[in-house]
Amino acid sequence: MGFNLKDYSSAASVPSSTSQPLYNIPIPSFLSIGQGKNATWLFTTLALVVGLLALEQSVYRYKKRHLPGATWTIPVIGKFADSMKPTMTGYKKQWDSGALSAISVFNIFIVMASSNEFSRKILNSPTYAEPCLVHSAKQILMSDNWLVVFLTGKGHVDYRRGLNILFTKKALGIYFGIQEQIARKHLARWLAVAAKDPSSQPIMMTARHMNMDTSLRVFCGNHIPEHAALEINDKYWAITQSLELVNFPLAFPGTKVWKACQARKVAMYWLELAASRSKAAMATGAEPECMLEQWVRILSDPSYKGKRDFSDREMAMVVFSFLFASQDAMSSGLIYGFQHLADHPEIMAKVVEEQERVRQGNWESPLTLETLEQMTYLNAVVRESMRVKPPVTMVPYRATKAFPITDNYTVPANSMVIPSFFNSLHDPEVYPEPEAFKPERWLDAQGPANQNPKNYLVFGAGPHRCIGLEYANMNIALVLATAVSMMRWEHEITPLSNEVEIIATLFPKDGCRLKLTPRTHT
Ligand code: HEM
Numbered sequence: 001m002g003f004n005l006k007d008y009s010s011a012a013s014v015p016s017s018t019s020q021p022l023y024n025i026p027i028p029s030f031l032s033i034g035q036g037k038n039a040t041w042l043f044t045t046l047a048l049v050v051g052l053l054a055l056e057q058s059v060y061r062y063k064k065r066h067l068p069g070a071t072w073t074i075p076v077i078g079k080f081a082d083s084m085k086p087t088m089t090g091y092k093k094q095w096d097s098g099a100l101s102a103i104s105v106f107n108i109f110i111v112m113a114s115s116n117e118f119s120r121k122i123l124n125s126p127t128y129a130e131p132c133l134v135h136s137a138k139q140i141l142m143s144d145n146w147l148v149v150f151l152t153g154k155g156h157v158d159y160r161r162g163l164n165i166l167f168t169k170k171a172l173g174i175y176f177g178i179q180e181q182i183a184r185k186h187l188a189r190w191l192a193v194a195a196k197d198p199s200s201q202p203i204m205m206t207a208r209h210m211n212m213d214t215s216l217r218v219f220c221g222n223h224i225p226e227h228a229a230l231e232i233n234d235k236y237w238a239i240t241q242s243l244e245l246v247n248f249p250l251a252f253p254g255t256k257v258w259k260a261c262q263a264r265k266v267a268m269y270w271l272e273l274a275a276s277r278s279k280a281a282m283a284t285g286a287e288p289e290c291m292l293e294q295w296v297r298i299l300s301d302p303s304y305k306g307k308r309d310f311s312d313r314e315m316a317m318v319v320f321s322f323l324f325a326s327q328d329a330m331s332s333g334l335i336y337g338f339q340h341l342a343d344h345p346e347i348m349a350k351v352v353e354e355q356e357r358v359r360q361g362n363w364e365s366p367l368t369l370e371t372l373e374q375m376t377y378l379n380a381v382v383r384e385s386m387r388v389k390p391p392v393t394m395v396p397y398r399a400t401k402a403f404p405i406t407d408n409y410t411v412p413a414n415s416m417v418i419p420s421f422f423n424s425l426h427d428p429e430v431y432p433e434p435e436a437f438k439p440e441r442w443l444d445a446q447g448p449a450n451q452n453p454k455n456y457l458v459f460g461a462g463p464h465r466c467i468g469l470e471y472a473n474m475n476i477a478l479v480l481a482t483a484v485s486m487m488r489w490e491h492e493i494t495p496l497s498n499e500v501e502i503i504a505t506l507f508p509k510d511g512c513r514l515k516l517t518p519r520t521h522t
Pocket of ligand 1: 123131160321322323325326329330333391392395457458459460461462463464465466467468469471472473
């Protein structure tokens, strides 16, 4: 198909230095700005833009080399549209395209790793790659926060060692009673609402609220008043919503990041106060009743070796980081726990049978950490539920230098490199029928699931592996155990129940609609 450039030449401008047109380029009339300097400027600009666009494509192709991924990147924005509305189908397509694949978003070159080998390699190569929070997360967490400042190297290792003391078995024992009390309080509320309106209701927000209440009480005990806990919970949704891969970079009033920063300010105010009150309470010689108090007590122990002088703000920032790291992931794990059990009555029956056995018919008595550990089947349910629907499917890292990830591919320095967990957790060799919810696979010590612990990447791996993983597992199991003791739940399956909504972590698109009735014990 040909077209006559000359037909348009009257509209085209030419460089002023020549009387003859050098190019007959079809330029629409609205761009026709006449001859002279303006025309030179226009052509220079156009040439520059075309040059830059060509350069952008060349750089992308040079970095991508033989990796699967689009041959050309969309100018400037790349795959921005996909990152705004991520879907599991889109992610799976990307992961299935290769163990390593490439994309570009706003000229950030991204290498996605989908195999267990490469994902683990990234997580375990601190000399080449470090976690990189999305831009909004950095603004929300504050630049002087340990997560940001001590992200890598010895600083991170030392700081993290100092925080491990908050998750010892002794410390978990202190939190356990608080967690159970809060779960009972909230589940009783769920039942009271269901008694008035027996129709099914989504648990998405009520489960998030229970989780926030649990975290605040475990971290701060009674040092945060009820109204403040409610306010933090209400405002926290703004933080969750701001955690998109790419966000408007400046936190102008009204933007999502601005709203998230306002929410953080409210939370930080109360957390600082809680830190100061915890110090005062421990100065009286009282026994620790929450994480902050336990922390203060350990710091004052003469045998403690490590940084002791934490200001209220530093303590509050750590607690805020824990809230940040746990609120979405834990809520996701919890909600899918309810959904998976409801969708598998035969598995629910086994959980109930185990509860009867371990509790010895004593449904009202509080559980202990030891009794929870005896609930082997329930713990397998929790493990399996998060394998099928991992709350966190991937974590962004950044290549701090050229990273020779294979013999024939080196991730260019400063690229984003993203280990993904989904394929590891759905590897049919390790988890036969990977989509099926089968807690039994965890009961066979010699079975492939238990023999390949390196595939279980729900909590990551390497130096940044989740610090709260035992606490998280314990909490999800405890809430489910408490729920089983108090209620029956039926899942209203809608066309969206098995669709996944990605809001920082994974949630069922319909919010998991449950119909609740009290469980009576004979
Ligand atoms: C089901 C719940 C949870 C899931 C699925 C989860 C998952 C993860 C994952 C995948 C990572 C990144 C690991 C890596 O880069 O290798 C992580 C890091 C982290 N998590 Fe969790 N997490 C959960 C709950 C919690 C809780 C309850 C807390 C605190 C109380 C917590 C605190 C952290 C912190 C502080 C980090 C950063 C660790 C570091 O950089 O050293 N998480 N988590």
